[in-house]
Amino acid sequence: MKALVTSLFCGLLFGLGLIISGMSNPARVLNFLDWSANWDATLAFVMGGAIAIAAPGIYWVRKQGSPLFADKFDIPTSTTVDKKLIFGAAIFGIGWGIGGFCPGPGLVAVATLQSDVIIFVIAMLAGMLIHHWFQSKSSD
Amino acid sequence: MDNWTTTPFEPWAGLAGGILIGASVVLLLLTLGRIAGISGISAGAMTKQGFERHWRLAFLAGIILAAIMYFVFWGGFPVETQVGPGWLIIAGLMVGFGSRLGSGCTSGHGVAGLSRLSKRSIVATLIFMSAAVVTTNLIRHL
Numbered sequence: 273m274k275a276l277v278t279s280l281f282c283g284l285l286f287g288l289g290l291i292i293s294g295m296s297n298p299a300r301v302l303n304f305l306d307w308s309a310n311w312d313a314t315l316a317f318v319m320g321g322a323i324a325i326a327a328p329g330i331y332w333v334r335k336q337g338s339p340l341f342a343d344k345f346d347i348p349t350s351t352t353v354d355k356k357l358i359f360g361a362a363i364f365g366i367g368w369g370i371g372g373f374c375p376g377p378g379l380v381a382v383a384t385l386q387s388d389v390i391i392f393v394i395a396m397l398a399g400m401l402i403h404h405w406f407q408s409k410s411s412d
Numbered sequence: 413m414d415n416w417t418t419t420p421f422e423p424w425a426g427l428a429g430g431i432l433i434g435a436s437v438v439l440l441l442l443t444l445g446r447i448a449g450i451s452g453i454s455a456g457a458m459t460k461q462g463f464e465r466h467w468r469l470a471f472l473a474g475i476i477l478a479a480i481m482y483f484v485f486w487g488g489f490p491v492e493t494q495v496g497p498g499w500l501i502i503a504g505l506m507v508g509f510g511s512r513l514g515s516g517c518t519s520g521h522g523v524a525g526l527s528r529l530s531k532r533s534i535v536a537t538l539i540f541m542s543a544a545v546v547t548t549n550l551i552r553h554l
Contacts, residue, residue: 289431
C-alpha cells in the first residue's frame with residue numbers, strides 16, 4: 273500500500289512537472305524541434321532541470337543499498353547498442369517529431385478529453401501492444 | 413508557412429517543471445527501486461500482472477490526477493495539436509511501438525538514462541532527438 277501511494281505521488285509530481293513546463297502542449301515541443309524563427313528553447317531547460325536533480329539524486333540513491341519499499345534496485349544493466357535500440361529510437365523520434373507528443377505528455381494531455389489527443393493516446397497504446405505481441409511471438 | 417502556433421520561451425517554468433520531473437525520478441528509485449520511464453510504465457500497466465501492474469497503474473493515475481488538479485485549481489492548460497487526426501494516429505503508433513522497441517522514451521532514456529550516463533540511453537537520446545528535429549523541419553518547411 274505504501275508503495276502504491278508513493279507511486280501515485282511520483283506520477284503526480286511527474287505530471288505537474290510536465291504541465292508547469294508546458295511539455296503537455298505539443299505546440300511548445302514542436303517549436304523546440306523546429307529550429308526556425310520562432311524557436312522555443314524551453315524544452316532544453318526542462319531536461320536540464322530534470323537532469324540537474326536526477327543525476328546527483330540517482331547517484332546518491334544507488335549508494336543506499338536497497339530501496340525503501342522493495343528488495344533491490346531494478347535498473348537496466350545492458351550496455352549493448354543493438355539494432356533494436358537504434359531503430360526503436362529512430363521510429364519513436366519520427367513519431368515525436370510528427371505529433372509533438374511523447375508518452376508522458378500524451379497521457380497528461382488526454383485528461384483534457386480533446387478528441388485528437390484521445391486518438392493519439394489510443395494509437396500509442398496500440399503501438400505498445402503491437403510491440404508486445406511481436407515480442408511474445410518471436411520468443412515462442 | 414506561418415500557421416503554426418507560436419509559444420513563448422519560458423526558461424523558469426521549464427526549469428521548475430524539470431525539477432519536479434527529476435524529483436519524481438529520484439523518489440521512485442528511492443522507494444520502489446524503479447526507473448520512471450513512462451513508455452515502460454504504460455506498456456507494463458497493460459501487459460504485466462499483480463503488483464508489477466498495480467504500481468504502474470498508480471503512477472499513471474498520478475499523472476492523470478495532476479491534470480485534473482490543474483483543471484480544478486487553475487482552470488486547465490493549453491494542448492494545441494498542430495497536425496490532423498490522421499497524422500496523430502501515425503505519430504501515436506510510431507511513438508508507442510518505437511519507444512518499446514528502443515526500450516525507452518524521453519523520460520527513461522532522456523532524463524533517467526542520461527542522468528546515470530547509460531551508454532544505451534545517450535545513443536538513443538541522440539538518435540530520437542535528431543530524428544524528431546529532422547521530421548519536424550521536413551513537415552514544416554518542405
